Amino acid sequence: MERNSSPHINIRICPNSNVNFFSIDVEEWFNIIPYDEALKVENWLNFPKRIEKNFFKLLDLLDNYNIKTTCFFVAFYAKHYPNLVTEAVRRGHYPASHSFYHRDISKLSPEEFFEDISDSKKIIEDISGKRVYGFRAPSFYVPNDKIWFFEKIIDAGYKYDSSLLETTKFNNLKIGANPLQIEIEGKTLFEFPISTFRLPPLKFTFGGGYFRFIPFWLYKNLFFRRTLRQSPIVFYTHPREIDPDQPRMKLPPIRYFRTYVNLKNNESKLLKLLNSFNFTNFEIYIERHFTEYNYE
Numbered sequence: 001m002e003r004n005s006s007p008h009i010n011i012r013i014c015p016n017s018n019v020n021f022f023s024i025d026v027e028e029w030f031n032i033i034p035y036d037e038a039l040k041v042e043n044w045l046n047f048p049k050r051i052e053k054n055f056f057k058l059l060d061l062l063d064n065y066n067i068k069t070t071c072f073f074v075a076f077y078a079k080h081y082p083n084l085v086t087e088a089v090r091r092g093h094y095p096a097s098h099s100f101y102h103r104d105i106s107k108l109s110p111e112e113f114f115e116d117i118s119d120s121k122k123i124i125e126d127i128s129g130k131r132v133y134g135f136r137a138p139s140f141y142v143p144n145d146k147i148w149f150f151e152k153i154i155d156a157g158y159k160y161d162s163s164l165l166e167t168t169k170f171n172n173l174k175i176g177a178n179p180l181q182i183e184i185e186g187k188t189l190f191e192f193p194i195s196t197f198r199l200p201p202l203k204f205t206f207g208g209g210y211f212r213f214i215p216f217w218l219y220k221n222l223f224f225r226r227t228l229r230q231s232p233i234v235f236y237t238h239p240r241e242i243d244p245d246q247p248r249m250k251l252p253p254i255r256y257f258r259t260y261v262n263l264k265n266n267e268s269k270l271l272k273l274l275n276s277f278n279f280t281n282f283e284i285y286i287e288r289h290f291t292e293y294n295y296e
């Protein structure tokens with residue numbers, strides 16, 4: 001139904017967390033938008049399978065520190081390799097959705113998007129036996145019109161999103177570093193912005209390829225300074241990021257660099273990160289601060 005007046009939007013900043021957020025986007029080594037499009041979903045299962053070994057290795061690292069994380073599954077893999085989901089849940093992690101086919105959401109219609117996130121939520125719930133409350137857009141690519149983006153996520157039954165960089169604008173306001181509660185026409189969604197930092201003139205996220213690229217002493221310093229200001233850091237990684245032997249894709253030079261830089265020492269770097277800082281997950285945070293939400 002078309003709306004003829006602009007919707008009523010209310011944004012509240014949530015309490016600060018004194019711990020950071022760890023998250024894993026669970027996908028294969030070749031899921032790099034837009035280059036995975038040419039590989040066609042029908043062929044995905046024919047490529048070397050590395051997701052399981054790498055994902056379980058990541059879970060082993062987290063087990064050492066008793067960190068429970070949020071796992072954003074690409075539902076295609078949940079469907080074909082359900083043990084990824086059941087094993088994560090068995091170890092106490094929280095399943096969430098990273099869409100069904102890892103497509104660039106900014107290119108989908110609102111209807112296509114709704115179908116994708118509804119289907120992915122359902123299949124991950126069926127496999128895990130848990131409610132799925134979180135969504136993250138592949139590559140953090142979100143449509144310019146954030147209103148329908150948030151509305152569809154709410155309508156599909158999600159409670160939170162973690163797709164927007166903290167520098168993104170919504171309703172003429174910079175999203176900022178803290179978790180938010182976004183209310184649109186009386187319906188609420190939490191947003192956990194992806195943390196960024198500046199090394200002028202460049203802007204980086206704290207996770208993914210940028211974590212691998214920056215020397216740990218510098219990264220740790222930036223991380224520490226940021227947490228001193230009491231704003232939590234949303235960190236993300238992928239199973240492929242601890243896999244130096246993965247096949248290499250043909251990518252443009254800058255993308256190639258970002259995708260494959262320092263894969264070799266990333267596992268030990270992650271251990272240093274886990275040694276240095278405290279992490280929680282989005283579900284625990286919401287439950288702790290908003291008692292009406294219960295994730296069991």
Ligand SMILES: [Zn+2]
Binds near residue numbers: 025027031138139
């Ligand atoms: Zn992804």
